[in-house]
Structure formats: C-alpha cells, structure tokens
Amino acid sequence: MRIRSIHVRRFRSVSAASLAECGQLNVLIGKNNAGKSNLLATVDLMLSHLKRGTVGAPWSVERPLDEFTDRDPTTAIEIGIEFELPITINNLLRERLTKEAPHLDRAIDQLRAHNTIAFILACSFDDSLPFMFIKHLGAGRINASGKHLTVDGLKLLEVAEPVGRELSLIQDSVGALRSDLNALTHAKSASRELDYIFAPDRKERPPIRFYMDQLFGRFRVRSSTAQAVHELIRAAKGSEEFGTGVSQLIAETEDNIRNAEQRQTEGTISAFAGDTKIPPAYASWLMQQYGGISSLHLRETKRPIGRPEAEALLSLKIQRGGPERLALIQRTVRALLGVHVDAFQGAAHGERSAEMDIDEFLMEANGAGVREALRLILDLELNGPVLALIEEPEVHLHPGMEHAIESYLRQKGRESQMFITTHSTNFVDSVSFQNVYLVSRDGSNKTVCEAVDAGDAAFRIQAELGLRLSSVFMFDRLVFVEGPSDEAVLRELATILNIDTGKENVGFVRMGGVRNFAYYAAEHTLDLLARRRIRMWFIVDRDESADDEVARMVSRLGGRARLIVLERREMENYLLDAEAVDAFIVEKRKASGRVNCDVGVAEVDRAIREHAEALKDEVIRLRLEKRLLVPVHLQRRGLVGSPVERIEQAIESLKDRLGKCDEEMTRVVKEVATEWPRRALELAPGSVVLQSVAGQFGVRFDRKSGDSARLARLMKERAVSEEVRRLLSEIWGTS
Numbered sequence: 001m002r003i004r005s006i007h008v009r010r011f012r013s014v015s016a017a018s019l020a021e022c023g024q025l026n027v028l029i030g031k032n033n034a035g036k037s038n039l040l041a042t043v044d045l046m047l048s049h050l051k052r053g054t055v056g057a058p059w060s061v062e063r064p065l066d067e068f069t070d071r072d073p074t075t076a077i078e079i080g081i082e083f084e085l086p087i088t089i090n091n092l093l094r095e096r097l098t099k100e101a102p103h104l105d106r107a108i109d110q111l112r113a114h115n116t117i118a119f120i121l122a123c124s125f126d127d128s129l130p131f132m133f134i135k136h137l138g139a140g141r142i143n144a145s146g147k148h149l150t151v152d153g154l155k156l157l158e159v160a161e162p163v164g165r166e167l168s169l170i171q172d173s174v175g176a177l178r179s180d181l182n183a184l185t186h187a188k189s190a191s192r193e194l195d196y197i198f199a200p201d202r203k204e205r206p207p208i209r210f211y212m213d214q215l216f217g218r219f220r221v222r223s224s225t226a227q228a229v230h231e232l233i234r235a236a237k238g239s240e241e242f243g244t245g246v247s248q249l250i251a252e253t254e255d256n257i258r259n260a261e262q263r264q265t266e267g268t269i270s271a272f273a274g275d276t277k278i279p280p281a282y283a284s285w286l287m288q289q290y291g292g293i294s295s296l297h298l299r300e301t302k303r304p305i306g307r308p309e310a311e312a313l314l315s316l317k318i319q320r321g322g323p324e325r326l327a328l329i330q331r332t333v334r335a336l337l338g339v340h341v342d343a344f345q346g347a348a349h350g351e352r353s354a355e356m357d358i359d360e361f362l363m364e365a366n367g368a369g370v371r372e373a374l375r376l377i378l379d380l381e382l383n384g385p386v387l388a389l390i391e392e393p394e395v396h397l398h399p400g401m402e403h404a405i406e407s408y409l410r411q412k413g414r415e416s417q418m419f420i421t422t423h424s425t426n427f428v429d430s431v432s433f434q435n436v437y438l439v440s441r442d443g444s445n446k447t448v449c450e451a452v453d454a455g456d457a458a459f460r461i462q463a464e465l466g467l468r469l470s471s472v473f474m475f476d477r478l479v480f481v482e483g484p485s486d487e488a489v490l491r492e493l494a495t496i497l498n499i500d501t502g503k504e505n506v507g508f509v510r511m512g513g514v515r516n517f518a519y520y521a522a523e524h525t526l527d528l529l530a531r532r533r534i535r536m537w538f539i540v541d542r543d544e545s546a547d548d549e550v551a552r553m554v555s556r557l558g559g560r561a562r563l564i565v566l567e568r569r570e571m572e573n574y575l576l577d578a579e580a581v582d583a584f585i586v587e588k589r590k591a592s593g594r595v596n597c598d599v600g601v602a603e604v605d606r607a608i609r610e611h612a613e614a615l616k617d618e619v620i621r622l623r624l625e626k627r628l629l630v631p632v633h634l635q636r637r638g639l640v641g642s643p644v645e646r647i648e649q650a651i652e653s654l655k656d657r658l659g660k661c662d663e664e665m666t667r668v669v670k671e672v673a674t675e676w677p678r679r680a681l682e683l684a685p686g687s688v689v690l691q692s693v694a695g696q697f698g699v700r701f702d703r704k705s706g707d708s709a710r711l712a713r714l715m716k717e718r719a720v721s722e723e724v725r726r727l728l729s730e731i732w733g734t735s
Helices: 036-052 087-100 102-113 161-189 191-197 208-216 223-235 239-261 281-291 307-316 322-337 368-383 399-412 425-430 469-474 484-496 514-520 523-531 547-557 571-575 578-591 601-613 616-628 643-659 661-683 686-696 707-713 722-731
Strands: 003-011 014-019 025-029 056-058 077-084 116-126 129-143 150-158 269-271 274-276 295-298 341-348 351-358 387-391 417-422 436-441 447-451 477-481 506-510 535-540 562-565
Touching: 003 036, 003 129, 014 036, 025 036, 036 077, 036 116, 036 129, 036 281, 036 295, 036 387, 036 417, 036 447, 056 161, 077 129, 087 102, 087 281, 102 150, 116 150, 116 161, 116 281, 129 161, 129 281, 150 281, 161 208, 161 223, 161 239, 191 239, 223 239, 295 368, 307 322, 307 341, 307 351, 307 368, 322 341, 322 368, 322 399, 368 399, 399 417, 477 484, 484 506, 484 571, 484 707, 484 722, 514 535, 514 547, 523 535, 535 547, 535 722, 547 562, 571 686, 571 707, 578 601, 578 686, 578 707, 601 661, 601 686, 616 661, 643 661, 686 707
Parallel strands: 014 447, 025 417, 025 436, 295 387, 387 417, 477 506, 477 535, 535 562
Antiparallel strands: 003 014, 003 077, 056 129, 077 116, 116 129, 129 150, 150 269, 269 274, 341 351, 436 447
C-alpha cells in the first residue's frame, strides 16, 4: 500500500506543494528551514487520523493558528495522499459495497479498473474548536490543479465542512464518554482504595475529593460523572454497594457511547450509495486499513537508544529464528559502522534488566555519530516498517559514515518505502536520482517543491570536473574559480572586510584552471543554473589573456553569468602586502623552532619588489608562449578535408607562425617594457614572487598546502584592494 503522491494546501509554510509520482526511495533535498519536515508532518497527520477510523474527529493541536499558512484559518488545510490499491483490498472493498448497495453492482464493478485510492483530509479551526475530517475519499487520482484538492475517479465519500464539524463534535462526545468509561472501570477495580475508603473502623473520612483522586487516578471525567460518583461515595454503606452503583454507571455510559456513535448529522454525507447522515461502515474500514500501515518517523532529534532496544535484541536470542536474525543485524552494524553490537542480561538498581554493548562498552560510552546511526539501523531492522519517514540521517555523521548510511538506506528502500529529508551535500551527490524533490522557499517565503527530472540537464554536468549535483540544488549563488586557493583567499578576505558570508547561500566551484572554462560554461550547464535562478560569477586570472579571448568568454556566458578577469595576474598578486608577508614569515619561523624570528616590514617590502622586478624576462616568456603556442586542432568540428589535407593545412599554419616569431617577440618586449615600471607587482606571477621571498628568509610558501589562505588571514583591512572589495560585496550582496 505504497504512497503514490502527496499534495498539501495551506499547511504551515506550505501554501501549495506536491510530491508527485513517489517511488520506493524519495529524497527531499533543500536548505535549512525550507519546509522539508513540514511535508513529512502531513503524512504523520494523515496516518494518525486514518488509524482512528472516524471520518471526523477533534484536532489535537496546542496552537492551531500556527498550523495555517500565514496564520489564516479562513480556508481549511487540505492534505491529499494517494495510495496504491492492492487487489486484495480492492476485492474486500467491493464485497463491502455490495452488501451495502447490492443494486449498484455495475457501478461497484467499475472499481476493478482502479489501482489507487485517495484520501483528502481537511483541518479547520472554527469558534476555537480545531477539528479534522475526510473531505474526499475516492478510487482514482488526486486533482491538485486548483485551490482545493479533489479526486478524479470513483467517488466513495464526500463531506462538507459544516458536516465535518458535526462529526468532530460527535467524536469529541464519544471520546469524553470513553474516558468516563475507563475511569469508572478503574474505580470499580480499585480494591485497595475502596477498602481504605469504606473501612468499618474508620471514624472520620477524609474529604470526598480525596477519594476521587484515589479512584480515578490519571483519568479525566466529565463533571456529571464525577458528581454521580461523589453521590455514590456519600450514600454507599460499603464497597459492595458502591461497586453495584458504579456498574450501573458503566452500563449507562456504554449505552450513551452506542447512541452517540449512531447519532445522525443535520447535514448530509455524500456516500457511494447516495446521501446519508451516518458515515458508511466501508469508509471507516478503509481508513483503518491504510491507517494501520506499519510506519516509522525518525525526526532530526532522535530518541536515545535504551532498554527497549536492548530487550528487543536480547529476546532474539531465545526466539525461534531469532539468533539468525540477530546475527544478520550484527553483520549489518559491523559492515556499516565497524562496531559489534550485542545485548546481555544485566543488573541495574538491583533489578535484572537488558543492557546493550557496543564493542564491549555500554551504549553511553560511544560517540554521538555511532549512537545516531545505530538508532536508525535498529529501528529499521527491528520494526521492519512498511513506511519510513527519516529526517536528516546525516546528523552527527562524518562523510565516510554518511556514505555508508546512504548506501544502507538505498538498500532498505527495496523493502520499505522511504521519505528522507536532507541538506547534506555529500548525501545529495550520492543518492540515486529516481525520486528526488527540491524543496525551497519562493519569493513570498512559501515552501515550494519541484521534482528533479531524471532527464534534467543536471545529469549531463561534467561531474568529474568538480561541479557536483549539490552545487545545482543547494546554493543560490555560485562562484567559479580556477583552484582551491582562490576560494580560500576570497573567503578569508571577506572575513577581514566583515562581510556577512552567511547572508547569502554562496557555493564555490573549482574549475581546475581556466582551460576548463568551456566545460563549465557549456550551454546545458548555464541553462540549467539560470533556470534555477542561480546567480553566477566566473573569476579567472589575468595571466596572459588577450582581449579577444576575454571577449569569447563573455560571449559564451551570454549574460547568464558575470565574467571577472582579475586586473592583476593571479590571486596571489593581491597578497603582496609587505606587512602581511612579514607576519607570515615570522609565523613560519616560529613554527620551525627558530630563536630569531623577526625580519622587518621594510626589508620584506624591498625583497618583494626586487623579486618581482627580476621576473620581467619570465613575464615576457609566458606572454610570448601564450600567443605562439596556441594548440593546433586537427579534429575540431567544422573542419573539412581529408586527414592528409588537414595535416598539410596545420603544417602551413605552424610555418606561418614560425615566420612571425621575431615580430611577435619585438611586440611583446615593447608591451612589457611600457607597463613594467608601474605594474611589475601586478604582472609578475604572484605565487612565484612569494616563493622567492619566503625562500630568501628561510621558509617555504606553497599555495597547494594552504599558504595562500594563511597569508590572506594576516592581511589588514586597509591592505585589501578596492577591486577585491567590490567583487566580494557583489558576490555576497552587500552592494
């Protein structure tokens, strides 16, 4: 009886959203507070109501207004869930309908063609009375195209809101009578309390209110019932006479319950056989069939593992087939978590009780990650639910264990239908994208849900280049940089400038060099990200990029992203600040255990300039290589001619390029000579300058090992260039 779809209207942050075409494993991805848990809560609400088997019932909620979107209760909440209709349930339902309406056999036979059943639950708040009722019940599909949910198919039940309120009031009365019945039954059997109350040697009795508390305990009773018992205590001459009086009250209460359950509504209920004023029996039966589904809801804050789980494991040791099942659970835990779990009969507070050991240590002695993962595994293995709702399974787990749990859940998804919420990028990147839903907030801060189509462009992204699926679904802004040191430097400088990096959800994608720009700026990638309204920046080093090359990159982006070509050669050129470099060298010297660590800002400044000046010839060489050593492609799309003709054309092109070497060399030398006096620190390779300066003072600078970020962390706010300030303010939306 798998869930086929879920549709929600006006519940908490969810104004209108759907999880359509649900499968065995359904993953709801999205940021914190997107509304993922609210969607799962609707399943809980529906199942708990169906389990009652009553069409209408009081809605037990502390703050009903908070359950409505925008706290507006003028229109009822609607939750529609479409379930599979197995053949066995279909057959039994037709049998029940035939007994109630044998003259509608032809209409009943139409039910054979349906394989889904749909319930639409309405929750309302009227005159301070919160109540809920099944608004629609039918065999078919839910129509979620309008403001209100309806069922397209064979109608089995339809209830208007005023009638739903009547049914809820009836059930409220029945509930109060049942509470009275339980209290009276308890009072009649409270022999110890009765002996005390009616002891013949007692000269003075305590106040009658004292007796009431003793007899009723935790049960709530109506005032009329309490008054009747009060009179019985006062009038009875002993416990036997009191018991007879209570038996009479019990019989009266049972009659009242039967009468209340058969009470007709003033309004009419639209049933399969026509209008009625009493909910049809088949509706209650059908509700209980689906409400009785074995389900498990693991919320983000999970209940600690304790004695119940230890007792369940211990009982497996003495059940037929239990040891084999226990061994399977132990192998599963060992494979996933790398620990051995077992249960033994222990002693606690002088009593014999079950205790659970993990690697021969008590449960409490293990880390939070193991306890959280074990909670999930044991619940699924011991309970074997048909339906599991799991919130944030990655909480407290390191990435390796996240991957293990993700694989385990995918495997268990073959046995149980699962709905999993997550905002873990690792989890998102590794899940099977068959039933994935992106949950987010729209412009009016309402929860919206979008199914991720298996044919989406997301699956054509060059994942091996570093653009992961989580980048597509988890961020509002993406910054494409050439390497990890660029990202680290930008983040450090943003911190120095006191930019609130938590204000916007910014992700970084490392391209692995500007040579991969074309892969990331591919049409399908840009279209996908633009459709998801993700703002994008491509930040590339100046290097030796010519104006025409920059123009080609801008053209490729087509206005869907911003191209930022750094004014200085590379990111490390923005770190050539003498004060920061001096502090960096001192830190490195201290870390190596040197006694004399001081260098001096002036000396470091002089070294930076000298080493930058010394790289003039290197800059000329790099610029010349960039222009002359452009690759020759023999298989580029659009080329014509035979292989031999293409090779001959390439040879002619290279000969022509060779003949222009001297001319190009003269041009490059002249360009660099013109710029060099005022821009040496900007044109020289910044990372090479820093390596040379660090080496002069006996330390190392290695950007691959994180030294760029380390140096950026030592920068003062006044040393951050205006260009970087503007860029960071633009990315994080502060300008």
